[in-house]
Amino acid sequence: MAKGPFSLAAADVERLIRLLAKLPGLGPRSARRVALHLIQQKETVMRPLAEALADAAEAVGVCSRCGNIDTADPCEICADPRRDPASICVVEQVGDLWALERASAFRGRYHVLGGVLSALDGVTPEDLNIETLIPRAAEADVTEIILATNATVDGQTTAHYLTERLEGCGVTITRLARGVPVGGELDYLDDGTLITAFASRKGV
CATH class of the missing domain: 1.10.8.420 (RecR Domain 1)
Known part of the structure; x- marks a missing residue:
């Protein structure tokens, strides 16, 4: 029927x-x-x-350089000559990048991992956008890598792993400090908290 x-x-x-x-x-x-x-x-x-x-x-596609999403490759941020090439801010997801841009807390460039290491979920370094970060960190004009992973257990584990991988690149490695609560996620934080966290970052 x-x-x-x-x-x-x-x-x-x-x-x-x-x-x-x-x-x-x-x-x-x-x-x-x-x-x-x-x-x-x-x-x-x-x-x-x-x-x-x-x-x-x-x-819309993924930027082959940083992992951001845009209609151009490289993305608008990577291609902007006004951005500071000396600093690369490493974030978990594109939403975190958007949060930092919304707060105008950072004027360098970004690197999007696409997630975090997680033994529970079976996420390994090979599943993340890490291998392209190493040569970027070794570029002559890069002096600082800011690890802006979330203040969660998996975020801290990922930051620790990245610190070890970046040790031979000759750059200063910093993490977001005061202002980001343990268990907090960047996309849910207010602009003032993000700005304070960037201003208070320290070496690891």
């Missing part, structure tokens, strides 16, 4: 809900509310959102 138009529509809506539920912070119930809002605002929200997602999927 062929499905009627209502069944087809319902299947499409359920597919939308399942996809929305995969987004961070959205469970099945929240995804249903978002789906309903999108459907009710089809012309003003849903269609523009669909177009923006399609454009982003086509244009």
Whole structure:
């Protein structure tokens, strides 16, 4: 027996809900509310959102130098001659980079690891963007590597590993200090806390 138009529509809506539920912070119930809002605002929200997602999927990629996401490679930050080439700030995720940029706390360049070392989750150094960091740290104009991993157990483990790997590069290695609470994550900190943490960084 062929499905009627209502069944087809319902299947499409359920597919939308399942996809929305995969987004961070959205469970099945929240995804249903978002789906309903999108459907009710089809012309003003849903269609523009669909177009923006399609454009982003086509244009946005990963910077081959630092791991940031942008529509250009190298990304805008790597290509900006006004950024200080002497300092590289190492962060876990692109969201952390965005948080630091939002606070205007740093004017150097970045390196995105793409995660942290985790024995529990089976994340090893080979799973992270570490091997490209070593030659960057050894470049003549680089004098400081700032380890801005989160103040979690895995973040501290990753920072310790990176400190050992960077020892022979001839650069000063610093970590974010006062202002970042233990267990805190950069993307959730206010701008003042981030600025204080950068101003108080110290050698390791």
